[in-house]
Amino acid sequence: MNHVVIIGGGFAGVWSAAGAALARGDADLRITLVAPNDRLVLRPRLYEPEPDRATVALDRILGPIGVEHVRATVSTIDTERRVIVADGTEIGYDRLVLASGSRLAPPAGLPGAERLFDIDTLAGARRLTDHLRGRDGYAAVVVGAGFVGLEAATELAARGRVLLVDTAETVGEPLGPGPRAAIEAALDELGVERRLGTTVTEVGDGYAVLSGGERVDADAVVWSTGIRAQELTRQLVHDPGDLDHLGRVPVDEWLRALPGVFAAGDTAAAPYDAEHTVMQACQHATPLGKVAGYNAAADLLGIPPRPFTPAPYVTCLYLGGAGGVFTRGWDRTVMATGADGAFVKEQINGYIHPPVDDAREILAAADRVYIDLPFFPREDEPEAPAAVRSAR
Known part of the structure; x- marks a missing residue:
């Protein structure tokens, strides 16, 4: 029996499994997902105060569609022999989908780095939640004023004092100037202090030292900067220089990285257009998985593959008690803020x-590659807030 193997149990891995099952139909095809976890973690929701609610049991998705789940960690991909090694056991494949995701790169050589917290994984989010539980009025330092750092800082501001630190000279630099005024206004409303052009140089018991020498109170220091693809991507290239700056492997329009090997999610440097590659975010991981899994199975079954054609790019940022901000396009034109932005974020969650x-239902969702919600206006609809309000 032909065998499709998928590495990874996140958004891209789960949807790769569903995409492969969709292409399989009634054909004789074995599909196996290899991941150490037994739950899909809804990573974009780990800023929430109860992170365990942001999970879904994998067997409730994989079981109904006839996908096997091997609970193991993959250490080796042998593309010549077409086998992977997972917890010391070889598993053969005919087609492989690498969807092992990304990880937060810890700071090298930071004194007290073992004291850092993160919301990159369920275990990390649990640790932070448990540490701060019952400590209303705490002092927290969040390092990194990008997507994750802003969502963490604005959530933490509900019960404590928050200092947001970033080496950039502007807040939300990765988001560009479009939403910056809305973000700054939200931080001001929530009382989140900022130290820009700055980083943390030491973490101690109840304090952090900033690069200018300032010592600040810190019951928790949350690190949120430096996401890179899991290092299995290195095993798909001859030279690490062939990977992109995030450690991702280049793929073609079918999401093929090598003959017999596809990549999806945070491991795939898939073209979005002539100027951009996809983001390491669930809005791209989900369709990447659906297409990569489908094409891996289609390649074996002799049916036409599906090209990856990304949907219009949007950004939806949670800003705690100040609501949210929803933008459209790579210039991130602001379409909704405050309560309207929060509504969009809630719907996307x-x-x-x-x-x-x-x-x-699972296979039907795998067949719907892109998001289709009423507040995602067409390019010729300038009044996004009106679309949001009508959806509400």
Whole structure:
């Protein structure tokens, strides 16, 4: 029996499995997902105060669609022999999808780095939540004023004092100037202090030292900067220089990295257009998975593959008690802020939760590659806030 193997149990891995099952139909094809975890973690929601609610049991998705789950960690990909090694056991494949995701790169040589917290993983988010539980009025330092850092800082500001630190000279530099005024206004409303052009140089018991020498109170220091693809991508190239700056492997329009090997999610440097590659975010990981898994199975079954054609790029940022901000396009034109932006974020958080238990619903979702919600206006609709309000 032909065998499709998928590495990774995040958004891209789960949707790769569903995409492969969709292409399989009634054909004789074995599909196996290899991941050490037994739950899909809804990583974009780990800033929430109860991170365990942001998970879905994998067997409720994989079981109904006939996908095996091997709970193991992959250490080796042998593309010549077409085997992987997972916890010391070889697993053969005919087609492989690498969807092992990304990880937060810890700072090298930082004194007290073992005291850092993060919301990159479920275990990390649990540790931070447990540490701060019952400590209303705490002092927290968040390092990194990008997507993750802003969401962490604005959530933490509900119960404590927050200092946001970034080496950039502007808040939200990765988001560009479009939403900056809305973000700054939200931080001011929530009382989040900022130290820009600055980083943390030491973490101690109840304090942090900033690069200018300032010592600040810190019951928790949350590190949120430096996301890179998991290092299995290195095993798909002859030279690490062939990977992009985030450690991702280049893929073609079918998401093929090598003959017999596809990549999806945070491991794939897939073209978005002539100027951009996809983001390491669930809005791209989900369609990448659906297409990569489908094409891996289609390649074996002799059916036409699906090209990856990304949907219009949007950004939706949670800003705690100040609401949210929703933007459209790579210039991140602001379309909704405050309560309207928060509504969009809430709806997207619901959308990314995959259907469970019902094979028909799961496969139907795998067949719908892109998000289709009423507040995602067409390019010729300038009044996004009106679309949001009508959806509410």
